[in-house]
Amino acid sequence: MKSLPLHAPKEENYIIELFKIVLPYKWLILSVVVLSLLLAKAYLYFIPPTYESYALVKIKSDDTTLGAQDLLRDTLLKTNSAGIDQEILILQTYQMNQKALEKVNFQIRYFVDEGYKNVEIYEDVPISIERISDMSSHMVGQYITLIPKGDGFILKSEDNPVSSTYNYNKEVQTPYFRATFRKNRTFTEPIYIKVNGDHRHIYEDTIKKRLSVGRVDLNSNLIHITFHDTIPARANNYVNALIEAYIEQSIKKKNSINDKILKFLDEQLEVTKAELEVSERELENYQSKNKSIDPSVKSTNFFEKLSDVDLQLSEITLKEKLIHNLTQFIRHNRNLDAIAPTLLEFNDQSTIKLIDTLNALQAEEDELKLEFTDSYPRLIQIRQRMANIKNKVTLNIKNLASVLTEKRINLLNQKNKYEEILTALPKKEKKLISFKRNYEVKSKMYTYLLEKKSEKELIKVASLADYEAVDQAYTSSVPVKPKKIIILVIAFLIGFVLGVFFALLRFLTVDKVKTQKDVEHLTKLPIYGNIPLYKENLLLNVSVEEAYRKLAMNLQFFKKEDEGNVVLISSVAQGEGKTTTLVNLSKIFQDTRYRSIIIDLDMRNPSLHEHFGLEQQYSGISTYLNGRDNLGNVIFTTTNPNLDIITSGPTPPNPIELMLSPRLEDLLPTLKRRYDYIFIDTGSFDVALETFYLMQYSDINLIVFRENFSKKSSITDLEKLIREKNLKNIGLVLKTMPSTVDKNKPLPQLIKGKRSVKLLS
Secondary structure, rough: OOOOOOOOOOOOOOOHHHHHHHHHHHHHHHHHHHHHHHHHHHHHHHHEEEEEEEEEEEEEEOOOOOOOOOOOHHHOOOOOOHHHHHHHHOOOOOHHHHHOOOOOOOOOOEEEEOOEEEEEEEOOOOEEEEEEEEEOHOOOOOOEEEEEEOOOOEEEOOOOOOOOOOOOOOEOOOOOOOOEEEEEOOOOOOOEEEOOOHHHHHHHHHHHHHHHEOOOOOOEEEEEEEEEEEEEEHHHHHHHHHHHHHOOOOOOOOHHHHHHHHHHHHHHHHHHHHHHHHHHHHHHHHHHHHOOOOOOOOHHHHHHHHHHHHHHHHHHHHHHHHHHHHHHHHOOOOHHHHHHHHHHOOOHHHHHHHHHHHHHHHHHHHHHHHOOOOOOHHHHHHHHHHHHHHHHHHHHHHHHHHHHHHHHHHHHHHHHHHHHHHHHOOOHHHHHHHHHHHHHHHHHHHHHHHHHHHHHHHHHHHHHHHHEEEEEEEOOOOOOOEOOOHHHHHHHHHHHHHHHHHHHHHHOOOOOOOOHHHHHHHHHOOOEEEEEOOOOHHHHHHHHHHHHHHHHHHHHHOOOOOOOOEEEEOOOOOOOOOHHHHHHHHHHHOOOOOEEEEEEEOOOOHHHHHHHOOOOOOOHHHHHHHHHHHOOHHHOOOOOOOEEEEEEOOOOOOHHHOOHHHHHHHHHHHHHHHHEEEEEEOOOOOOOHHHHHHHHHHOOEEEEEEEEOHHHHHHHHHHHHHHHHOOOOOOEEEEEOOHHOOOOOOOOOOOOOOOOOOOOO
């Protein structure tokens, strides 16, 4: 007996296998993809586009490679990375944004109904609401509908469906707030009003989420400000208002600091000017009375040195007063950035950098305090760093004071030496030198103070250039959100994945065999034939015969030359068409002049005799197996000359015991010598377990499956039975609708020139 391999070994490609599984459900997948795209289009239609407003602000940069120090240049250009980071944090604080919110209205937003969606209007608004007060907290973020009625209007919402009629241009008390409604132009359609609460609420819920501030790159002193909004004009207005408020506050802050220094210098100038005038009169009076006194060159030289020392002592006295003011400011103020201009007088860059870091930490602390308690770890860490930095600043100021004290002591020692030398001079000459020295010191001190005042005035003017809007707010015509192409691509992919998922789910949950591909994915058993099922009798004898001829050709590849072949045909369940398949296949073989015989071993539900127009006989395979008849009595001829039949005979009470009869083992070899093909019709597996026993005598075992009738689980069960019982030479025959037959594989004619036979449906 020749063994037939179940399947040719090949490497599996899971992608191709998946494609084969879902291909029959292509219309389901396409429907899900189209539905996903339609939902995406609906989402894009109802979601308003978001635009980005972009602007650049220039901050003074640090450049210490320009050579000698220049106070005006340093004021215009000098800052550091920490300083720029501090400015970025300042631009994002509520205090700064509050000033912009005072100029751009986010508190009241107006909408109109357009194409089944609410569209916001910003310019040319029919009404405007002013002087809002007594706002109800539960109305924040809610919509109020304003409906024109005669010369007035009514208001309604979900909580208050009806209201009184109110008049325009008068302050009215509504259930929501007290305000004045201004009518800007005539309108007839309802207007939807959304109230967003106070500035703090707007900043936390809207501005903070849409505003972005950062450095353009690490090597530049440019800060970019971006703001997202559904109204491009409002986005531009807000960014420009924020920049304007930022520059105004920065200039005001710097000018305030410089004004304090200028006031201090003016006070010192008044005092020094009065002292200079007194010194000048004393010198003139003394010189007019003592015209003959002419100091020597040596005394004049010492006089000039002593004057320089006195001038330096005066400068130190002035700086000590500044140090005293710094100490008092640090002791009583939290923000130390105000002392930075004064520290420039001492060229203390390290302390200025500490102050910049401290200000950045203070800004971060202010933001964290709005959301977290004092026990928040990051807040505790920031406050510890701030305390350490403040101690370092205080220590640096004390060190400056110590340096000034040491300089004062050295200068006083020099002054005492020069004064000792001058005491040896004549009395009148010494007095003249004293008057001149006093006048020179006051004059130079006055000049020094004037220079400092001029520098501070130049700094005040130069503050205007510290912050510059390099690029005004600009909004592109292309929205940044939503990304239509990306959303549609994602929707397509989601729809495709869901479609494939539903296809797989349907494939796994629907237990009926639908197509040949369903069978191919469930088993590797070879499929020897695919028989189309037609309801029209006109097509029955054409395509069906071709399918059976192909099945016959496949079986002929395994035909033995010296004896007949035994072909057993069965099914997993009743009603799948095994008997019809056997009858039609046997007619094809006898038509090709192969001597064939059919044995009806389905003794529980025999039906073969009906297909050949025979009555149920009293002799058959059951009487032969129990020894009541010999072989000659149970073989009957049919109307087909090359086809005989052994009917089932009387239904026995014990078909399984008859199958074990030794006469069956003698029967098949005898028939093999007489016939080319022996076809055995057996009971289906679900009622006739003896079918598995009969398979050991057959050369080929054909199992019939029927579309929309056979269960997928039965194929899995068949695979399990084959492994358990070690069954061989198993092949499948499918009965499917014509649309599911593989039309790319033509059905060849088995033998040309022969007459056709009438086949059964």
